[in-house]
Amino acid sequence: MGQPANPSESPRALTPLTARMALNLAAPHTWPAAVLPCLVAVAAAANVAAVSLSTSLVLLAICVLMQASVNTLNDYYDYVKGSDSADDNLEPDDNVLACNAVNPAHVKLLAAGFLAAAFVLGAYIVWLSGWVPLVIGVVGAFFVVAYSAGKTPLSYLPVGEFVSGIVMGGLIPLACYYVLTGRLEPLMALWALPTVVGVGLIMMTNNTCDIEKDTEAGRRTLPVRLGRAKTRAVYHGAVLAWIACILLDVAAFFSGGVLVLPFMLLAAYPQVKVLFANPLAPQSRIAAMGQIAAVNITLGAFYAAAIFASTLPLCW
Numbered sequence: 001m002g003q004p005a006n007p008s009e010s011p012r013a014l015t016p017l018t019a020r021m022a023l024n025l026a027a028p029h030t031w032p033a034a035v036l037p038c039l040v041a042v043a044a045a046a047n048v049a050a051v052s053l054s055t056s057l058v059l060l061a062i063c064v065l066m067q068a069s070v071n072t073l074n075d076y077y078d079y080v081k082g083s084d085s086a087d088d089n090l091e092p093d094d095n096v097l098a099c100n101a102v103n104p105a106h107v108k109l110l111a112a113g114f115l116a117a118a119f120v121l122g123a124y125i126v127w128l129s130g131w132v133p134l135v136i137g138v139v140g141a142f143f144v145v146a147y148s149a150g151k152t153p154l155s156y157l158p159v160g161e162f163v164s165g166i167v168m169g170g171l172i173p174l175a176c177y178y179v180l181t182g183r184l185e186p187l188m189a190l191w192a193l194p195t196v197v198g199v200g201l202i203m204m205t206n207n208t209c210d211i212e213k214d215t216e217a218g219r220r221t222l223p224v225r226l227g228r229a230k231t232r233a234v235y236h237g238a239v240l241a242w243i244a245c246i247l248l249d250v251a252a253f254f255s256g257g258v259l260v261l262p263f264m265l266l267a268a269y270p271q272v273k274v275l276f277a278n279p280l281a282p283q284s285r286i287a288a289m290g291q292i293a294a295v296n297i298t299l300g301a302f303y304a305a306a307i308f309a310s311t312l313p314l315c316w
Contacts, residue, residue, distance in 0.1 A: 026068035034067035036300030037195040041176035043307035065118035072111035073148040136175040158222040165200030197242040209285035257306030264302035
């Protein structure tokens, strides 16, 4: 198993943390988990108010920076605890610490930098909108740290899918909608259900592929508890529930966008078919993560498009 760099090793023997490594640690392929919830909130806000493009971009930047911090912290703690190694089924770009002699302390500083940048931008949002987004942001930041840090991080428990789904898929839309409209909308909990499920499934994909590695590392994730066969059954059901949530939300609340839904189903069908065929095993991990990201992008983008379309007058 991978071990942390030897503390007595000379700093000159370590590889400098390059900009490319920093980007790889930020893991852009996971950013749909941050971008799409924000996009859905912007679309929903456009139904009731004129949306500020500049404010929307600031909110998007905050979400991406928070996601980058989560990814970097998770890689750091997995490495220093010996959970990650160069022999894992990961591309070198997705396993920076195990495949490069990088000083782990610099990676931890990078994660703190991402989080600090998010809070600097968040200060502007708080000045603009008041204390409500601050409270939501503090709750989100707490879970960012609790997910990876501590004696028993949340990523080691059978709650990772729920925590990541609710924090990224639920709190992000709630906060963004409030900032853009000045309203704390209870219905956002229903409108955000698709993004909650979509984000949670990204985590579930990773954890299912990592069952053997996580078992060896002492993690008690939901897939470890259920086993791969039961997890895949739950996983497939969750994907279908995800699509159903989008159909029901658009039909019930954004009916002007119903015409977008057939195109969404046509675009998503081949992607979902390939995802369902994936065994979610260690050797198929790289493919599975790409597939679930693609499905998130397709469903999330079409869902946001349907909400946006509901704001437009129909012309017959």
